[in-house]
Amino acid sequence: MKADVAVIGAGAIGAQAAVQLVERGLDVILIEPGTAGADHAASYGNAAWLSSHSVVPPATPGIWKQLPGWLADPLGPLAVRPTYLPRSASWLWRYLASASTEAKVSAIARDLRALLIDAPHLHAEVAERAGLSHLIDATSGLMHVWPDRAAFQSDAFGWRIRREVGIEWRELDGAEIAVLQPELSRDYRFGIYVSEGGHCRNPGAYVAGLVDYAERRGVRRLRARALGFTQIRGRLTGVETSEGTVACAAAVIAAGARSRPLAALAGDRVPLETERGYHVTVEGDGLPGPAIPVMVGDRKVIVTSLAQGVRCAGQVEIGGLQAAPDWRRAEILRKHLAELVPALDTAGAQIWMGHRPSTPDGRPIIGPASGVEGVIHAFGHGHVGLVGSARTGRLVAELVTDEMPEIDIGGFSPARFSRRANAA
Numbered sequence: 130m131k132a133d134v135a136v137i138g139a140g141a142i143g144a145q146a147a148v149q150l151v152e153r154g155l156d157v158i159l160i161e162p163g164t165a166g167a168d169h170a171a172s173y174g175n176a177a178w179l180s181s182h183s184v185v186p187p188a189t190p191g192i193w194k195q196l197p198g199w200l201a202d203p204l205g206p207l208a209v210r211p212t213y214l215p216r217s218a219s220w221l222w223r224y225l226a227s228a229s230t231e232a233k234v235s236a237i238a239r240d241l242r243a244l245l246i247d248a249p250h251l252h253a254e255v256a257e258r259a260g261l262s263h264l265i266d267a268t269s270g271l272m273h274v275w276p277d278r279a280a281f282q283s284d285a286f287g288w289r290i291r292r293e294v295g296i297e298w299r300e301l302d303g304a305e306i307a308v309l310q311p312e313l314s315r316d317y318r319f320g321i322y323v324s325e326g327g328h329c330r331n332p333g334a335y336v337a338g339l340v341d342y343a344e345r346r347g348v349r350r351l352r353a354r355a356l357g358f359t360q361i362r363g364r365l366t367g368v369e370t371s372e373g374t375v376a377c378a379a380a381v382i383a384a385g386a387r388s389r390p391l392a393a394l395a396g397d398r399v400p401l402e403t404e405r406g407y408h409v410t411v412e413g414d415g416l417p418g419p420a421i422p423v424m425v426g427d428r429k430v431i432v433t434s435l436a437q438g439v440r441c442a443g444q445v446e447i448g449g450l451q452a453a454p455d456w457r458r459a460e461i462l463r464k465h466l467a468e469l470v471p472a473l474d475t476a477g478a479q480i481w482m483g484h485r486p487s488t489p490d491g492r493p494i495i496g497p498a499s500g501v502e503g504v505i506h507a508f509g510h511g512h513v514g515l516v517g518s519a520r521t522g523r524l525v526a527e528l529v530t531d532e533m534p535e536i537d538i539g540g541f542s543p544a545r546f547s548r549r550a551n552a553a
């Protein structure tokens with residue numbers, strides 16, 4: 130097997146990269162052991178937000194004070210499994226350190242803003258070319274709600290950072306929320322509406338549809354697991370897979386939460402952890418649900434009406450790739466959903482757990498690998514992998530074809546985790 134480029138992984142990131150590469154006329158092989166868009170991947174079960182305002186990293190100054198609570202409450206919205214603490218300690222340390230000052234968080238927000246700006250429209254453009262316009266709503270806007278303005282104060286820091294990077298929004302009182310969200314519990318009397326946001330109507334179908342479109346344009350699928358790289362004098366010659374070697378001069382690592390060993394083989398030891406997340410989805414047509422996707426501040430969940438039903442997603446569990454899901458977490462989400470949308474019968478909700486591919490500072494890793502020329506990293510998008518996939522795909526294609534990247538990708542370099550960078 131031979132191609133110009135091998136893309137490893139067919140989640141949202143790999144799918145967008147494959148589309149952009151084949152549209153530039155390159156011969157592409159997409160290596161993926163599973164079915165594109167299926168439930169093994171994070172891209173299937175997310176909250177479907179195309180939130181170009183999601184620029185504040187998960188860790189913010191003072192968050193270290195919450196560490197004891199993460200360990201003490203195994204079912205809290207953010208929890209660390211005590212048995213996994215030894216393996217995740219260094220990632221957690223970097224997570225806390227990345228947010229030790231407001232200046233650090235502001236710098237991360239600027240980088241994420243550059244990656245995410247205009248994302249709903251970028252998705253709409255790709256979706257139109259792929260015949261998937263019915264799956265992208267670039268103009269729905271996105272809403273955040275709290276019980277009252279006092280409750281909002283605990284999240285005010287993040288909104289100040291958002292304002293710094295030019296994000297605008299409209300505040301809502303209880304009466305306005307009730308008009309815009311007739312199905313939402315009346316317990317929410319303060320809100321924010323971000324008009325620049327959009328959402329996807331079915332993330333799994335979107336990824337499957339993008340891969341289908343890429344195949345129609347000439348991308349070949351290889352149902353295999355990538356295992357490593359072949360090289361001559363530091364220059365990539367191929368990708369080794371469970372089904373043989375793909376000869377290629379460029380390769381893209383887009384294997385989501387499973388990218389770390391491949392990145393190490395390409396010369397970059399990166400702190401990549403899984404932030405395990407859950408969803409419940411009540412499937413059906415015409416169900417009561419939010420008219421605008423909504424993030425509920427005090428419960429730390431997102432509720433989105435999708436093509437296939439109503440989904441409530443959230444939770445962060447640091448517990449590794451191997452441990453079985455803790456379905457009590459899905460039950461917590463189901464209860465939230467039942468309380469937030471009282472008219473919805475949540476009894477038969479589908480449950481799911483997936484792996485956010487997360488770096489400690491909330492920025493993905495995008496850029497050339499340092500050990501093997503021709504390998505490009507495109508993973509680690511954490512909470513913003515769906516929204517960030519459209520521009521990431523473009524950046525990957527620009528890097529492979531030696532074009533100037535459309536944004537400064539310095540902040541996404543794996544080098545930020547090197548010992549030298551940390552010493553500085």
Ligand SMILES: Cc1cc2nc3c(=O)[nH]c(=O)nc-3n(C[C@H](O)[C@H](O)[C@H](O)COP(=O)(O)OP(=O)(O)OC[C@H]3O[C@@H](n4cnc5c(N)ncnc54)[C@H](O)[C@@H]3O)c2cc1C
Nearest residue numbers: 138140141142171172175176177178355385406514515516
């Ligand atoms: C509960 C939850 C809610 C979320 N909500 C949102 C949201 O609203 N908006 C948003 O933007 N993001 C959200 N996210 C994050 C988003 O889903 C992820 O960041 C994104 O899906 C990551 O995409 P990916 O392509 O990197 O990884 P994945 O979708 O996990 O895909 C990786 C693919 O690589 C394949 N693979 C793995 N190893 C190999 C190998 N060795 N060889 C070949 N293939 C391999 C896998 O089989 C998989 O198909 C959420 C995540 C969760 C869990």
